[in-house]
Amino acid sequence: MDNWLTPNTRHDENIVMGIDIGSTKVSVMICELTGTDEFEILGIGTSVTSGLSKGQIMALPELVKTIERAIKRAQLSAGINPVYCVINCPQHGVTYQRERGEATIQADSRVIKEKDIQGLLKKTKEAAALPNKTVLHLLASSYSLDGTPVINPVGRIGSFLESEALIVQGETQTVKQLIACIKTLDCQLKGIVIDGLALGEIVLTQQNREKGALIIDIGGQFTKLNGFYDGHLQWGHVFPIGGATITKDIAQCLKVTIPEAERLKIIYGDACLANCSPTETIQIVTHQGKQTIKRRYLCQIIEARIDELLKLIRKEIGDMFPTFTDVQITGGGGLLNGLKQVISQRWDKQILDRKNGPYQHKVNGITYDTALGAILYARKKEAIGYFKPNKSQIIQQFFKF
Numbered sequence: 001m002d003n004w005l006t007p008n009t010r011h012d013e014n015i016v017m018g019i020d021i022g023s024t025k026v027s028v029m030i031c032e033l034t035g036t037d038e039f040e041i042l043g044i045g046t047s048v049t050s051g052l053s054k055g056q057i058m059a060l061p062e063l064v065k066t067i068e069r070a071i072k073r074a075q076l077s078a079g080i081n082p083v084y085c086v087i088n089c090p091q092h093g094v095t096y097q098r099e100r101g102e103a104t105i106q107a108d109s110r111v112i113k114e115k116d117i118q119g120l121l122k123k124t125k126e127a128a129a130l131p132n133k134t135v136l137h138l139l140a141s142s143y144s145l146d147g148t149p150v151i152n153p154v155g156r157i158g159s160f161l162e163s164e165a166l167i168v169q170g171e172t173q174t175v176k177q178l179i180a181c182i183k184t185l186d187c188q189l190k191g192i193v194i195d196g197l198a199l200g201e202i203v204l205t206q207q208n209r210e211k212g213a214l215i216i217d218i219g220g221q222f223t224k225l226n227g228f229y230d231g232h233l234q235w236g237h238v239f240p241i242g243g244a245t246i247t248k249d250i251a252q253c254l255k256v257t258i259p260e261a262e263r264l265k266i267i268y269g270d271a272c273l274a275n276c277s278p279t280e281t282i283q284i285v286t287h288q289g290k291q292t293i294k295r296r297y298l299c300q301i302i303e304a305r306i307d308e309l310l311k312l313i314r315k316e317i318g319d320m321f322p323t324f325t326d327v328q329i330t331g332g333g334g335l336l337n338g339l340k341q342v343i344s345q346r347w348d349k350q351i352l353d354r355k356n357g358p359y360q361h362k363v364n365g366i367t368y369d370t371a372l373g374a375i376l377y378a379r380k381k382e383a384i385g386y387f388k389p390n391k392s393q394i395i396q397q398f399f400k401f
């Protein structure tokens, strides 16, 4: 029921590019699937995003060039030009919606078949359809048969089937433009994966997803919340506030340029005021020239925005707050000094250490988490998969040069 575009049929599909189109940077990772559960990272590349404003495609040719640059860099580092790719979806207009579905089983035997489930999910998808939106994921999280919860209803006997599903939709216009963009680059799109599902593969273990975990991904212009429990993504929300919002606040309050505000945020910034001594001073370059200010003043600007963001997040989570016992903070904005400290103090939650993620022995830093996660999620959903080369393919590979 996901939006996978083409079936997986050829051996060279073992080499796949994951493309993360972020509001500040595009990251590309090239991986070779070397077994049903294994992969090797072959290459990486990034480029600064242009053509995208607040997650909306404003200039497609500019965006195409940005993606092309990141792909070229990754291909150069891998020494290979793969065709197949999986991408994420820019955040503008991404919505999450829970939907209940029900169907009466009419067949004589009343044995539930796969086609009954597919029919129920199709009806759920139709009921959830929003104008100008395209369903990116339909994630069924639970079923019940004649009022009794069941994990998999196929093969069971019953007459009334119900389902609970999370439906994630993106803007139709954006999705169409993305598909056109990938075609322009002579790549073959194998699927679109939202950031939360991709990140879930990288920063959470299956145990975290079962127990209840919230990923807070603070990017450039957006903060994405993705909540997992009982093993599935069950809830999500996107706020149009991110690391770039804090940089802009600093630039406005201190009357400095955006690059200077970015420098100050990363080097001297702290979300936790208790970490700033009231007497410490820093040098800044304002529009009027060099100045000395109290570091605490910079941190107060940051703290005010973080306070607003955390209040918004808390309000949006509402009654589900106790469900997420663990919190994973990620995205470039999540690297802000003192942020994890503030969140753990305020919410009394277990802040997960990304070092305990399932693939941390393979990945360095956070830049390619979404790109790699998109590949791994696509493999999990069998949109891509490992193909054991047959003899003739090995001979063809051998005589290629």
Ligand SMILES: Nc1ncnc2c1ncn2[C@@H]1O[C@H](COP(=O)(O)OP(=O)(O)OP(=O)(O)O)[C@@H](O)[C@H]1O
Pocket: 021, 022, 023, 024, 025, 026, 091, 218, 219, 220, 221, 222, 223, 242, 243, 244, 245, 247, 262, 265, 266, 331, 332, 333, 334, 335, 336, 337
């Ligand atoms: N060490 C750091 N401390 C604080 N902020 C940082 C740090 N490093 C990066 N950032 C911020 O992270 C943000 C970019 O994050 P990221 O790369 O995750 O965004 P993105 O994936 O392009 O955007 P999005 O996911 O919202 O589409 C920028 O605003 C940048 O200032």
Ligand SMILES: [Mg+2]
Pocket: 022, 023, 195, 219, 220, 331, 370
């Ligand atoms: Mg991102």
